[in-house]
Amino acid sequence: SAVISQKPSRDICQRGTSLTIQCQVDSQVTMMFWYRQQPGQSLTLIATANQGSEATYESGFVIDKFPISRPNLTFSTLTVSNMSPEDSSIYLCSVSSSRNYNEQFFGPGTRLTVL
Amino acid sequence: EDQVTQSPEALRLQEGESSSLNCSYTVSGLRGLFWYRQDPGKGPEFLFTLYSAGEEKEKERLKATLTKKESFLHITAPKPEDSATYLCAVQFAGGTSYGKLTFGQGTILTVHP
Numbered sequence: 125s126a127v128i129s130q131k132p133s134r135d136i137c138q139r140g141t142s143l144t145i146q147c148q149v150d151s152q153v154t155m156m157f158w159y160r161q162q163p164g165q166s167l168t169l170i171a172t173a174n175q176g177s178e179a180t181y182e183s184g185f186v187i188d189k190f191p192i193s194r195p196n197l198t199f200s201t202l203t204v205s206n207m208s209p210e211d212s213s214i215y216l217c218s219v220s221s222s223r224n225y226n227e228q229f230f231g232p233g234t235r236l237t238v239l
Numbered sequence: 240e241d242q243v244t245q246s247p248e249a250l251r252l253q254e255g256e257s258s259s260l261n262c263s264y265t266v267s268g269l270r271g272l273f274w275y276r277q278d279p280g281k282g283p284e285f286l287f288t289l290y291s292a293g294e295e296k297e298k299e300r301l302k303a304t305l306t307k308k309e310s311f312l313h314i315t316a317p318k319p320e321d322s323a324t325y326l327c328a329v330q331f332a333g334g335t336s337y338g339k340l341t342f343g344q345g346t347i348l349t350v351h352p
């Protein structure tokens with residue numbers, strides 16, 4: 125399976141600021157996704173990162189709050205904008221398997237704390 | 240609404256004591272059901288994919304099975320290193336979000352030596 129890395133691994137940010145999280149894959153992948161895991165909760169899909177076009181957002185998530193870029197088939201960024209303490213979560217990127225598009229593999233996650 | 244429910248929320252076992260975790264789902268059409276393992280501070284690790292009722296997959300001490308409404312993850316003779324949170328996720332056919340995984344809340348498994 126693809127090797128997925130995320131930067132930063134963790135960060136502590138002040139209310140009102142923004143943080144950009146990077147996701148890098150060691151091979152080209154068709155689909156990339158961004159998930160959020162709030163404290164004590166399971167994973168929720170934020171959006172699908174589309175290469176060369178705007179991301180597809182799930183209900184409850186908007187581009188102004190979570191802008192996403194995907195300039196190529198191995199890299200994507202998620203920005204958490206104008207942060208509040210409610211944005212404290214683990215943010216994870218995932219990629220579809222080249223062998224089976226239905227299977228997804230996850231990065232190590234970025235743990236964000238907003239004060 | 241498509242839902243995924245896992246039970247129990249937490250399970251404590253003695254080493255060698257076999258048991259099962261449950262994942263029930265209500266979806267209009269199932270594209271696939273996935274099991275993941277998540278260790279503290281890490282991303283989910285892919286375990287199995289199941290597509291149709293009656294299907295079974297095995298990996299070491301783990302076996303996943305699927306019926307029309309639920310899946311079981313059987314753990315045979317567990318070891319302390321099997322301690323983790325086990326997540327079930329469903330991908331449903333149709334809808335606008337191709338590839339979207341809907342996760343259950345997870346089962347926290349603790350295996351005592």
